[in-house]
Amino acid sequence: MGSSSKKCCCSGGLRLCICVTSILFIVLLVVFLILFFTLLKPKEPRIVSQPVTLENFNIVILWPAMKIQLNVTLGMVLTINNRNYGGFTYQDGVAYVNYHGDLVAEAPIENGSIPARGRHNISSSVTIFADKVIGNSNFLGDYHSGVLNFSASTTLHGKVSMLKYFKMKAASHSSCDISIFVQNKTIDSDCKSKVRL
Known part of the structure; x- marks a missing residue:
C-alpha cells in the first residue's frame, strides 16, 4: 500500500515538473520571438x-x-x-x-x-x-x-x-x-x- 502511494506521488511530481518546464519553455520562446520580431528584427542600414x-x-x-x-x-x-x-x-x-x-x-x-x-x-x-x-x-x-x-x-x-x-x-x-x-x-x-x- 505504502509503495503504491509513493509511486503515485513520484509520478504526480514528475508530471508537475514536466508541465512547469514546458510552460516556462513556451513563455521563453514567445518572449524571444517577440523580441526578435520587434527589437532584434534585422533592419536595413x-x-x-x-x-x-x-x-x-x-x-x-x-x-x-x-x-x-x-x-x-x-x-x-x-x-x-x-x-x-x-x-x-x-x-x-x-x-x-x-x-x-x-x-x-x-x-x-x-x-x-x-x-x-x-x-x-x-x-x-x-x-x-x-x-x-x-x-x-x-x-x-x-x-x-x-x-x-x-x-x-x-x-x-x-x-x-x-x-x-x-x-x-x-x-x-x-x-x-x-x-x-x-x-x-x-x-x-x-x-x-x-x-x-
Missing part, C-alpha cells in the same frame, strides 16, 4: 549620400591651338547608419562617375564592417579622366553654357548579422546628379539612396 565636394577643378584653353586641359577631382562620402543590434559587413565596391552616358571615373571602396548601432563614413576621392570628358560631343556646348553635368553611382553589398546565427543580405545603391559651374568653380549635387534586403 540607413545609407545617406552626402553632398559631393569639388576638391580640384582647373580648366585651361590654349589658343590658337584650341587645346583644352582639364583637371577635376570630386570628393564623395557615404554615411552608413547601422540600426541593428548586430554588425553590418559590406564587401568591396566601386564608385562610378558618368558624363552624358560615358564612364569618366571610378574609385574603389574597400570592404569594412560597422558594429551594432554604429555609424561610419566611407569617403573616396574620384579623379575624372579629362580626355573622356573633352572627347564627349556635349563638352563644348556644356562649357559655353557654364555648367558641366555628371552623374555618380555606388552600390554596396553586405550582410546584417544577428546573434551570430541569423544573417540577412543587404544591398544599398546611391546615386547623385552633379553640376559643376565653370565660372565660379563651385559644385551642386542632389543625392538619393535605396536599400534592398
Whole structure:
C-alpha cells in the first residue's frame, strides 16, 4: 500500500515538473520571438549620400591651338547608419562617375564592417579622366553654357548579422546628379539612396 502511494506521488511530481518546464519553455520562446520580431528584427542600414565636394577643378584653353586641359577631382562620402543590434559587413565596391552616358571615373571602396548601432563614413576621392570628358560631343556646348553635368553611382553589398546565427543580405545603391559651374568653380549635387534586403 505504502509503495503504491509513493509511486503515485513520484509520478504526480514528475508530471508537475514536466508541465512547469514546458510552460516556462513556451513563455521563453514567445518572449524571444517577440523580441526578435520587434527589437532584434534585422533592419536595413540607413545609407545617406552626402553632398559631393569639388576638391580640384582647373580648366585651361590654349589658343590658337584650341587645346583644352582639364583637371577635376570630386570628393564623395557615404554615411552608413547601422540600426541593428548586430554588425553590418559590406564587401568591396566601386564608385562610378558618368558624363552624358560615358564612364569618366571610378574609385574603389574597400570592404569594412560597422558594429551594432554604429555609424561610419566611407569617403573616396574620384579623379575624372579629362580626355573622356573633352572627347564627349556635349563638352563644348556644356562649357559655353557654364555648367558641366555628371552623374555618380555606388552600390554596396553586405550582410546584417544577428546573434551570430541569423544573417540577412543587404544591398544599398546611391546615386547623385552633379553640376559643376565653370565660372565660379563651385559644385551642386542632389543625392538619393535605396536599400534592398
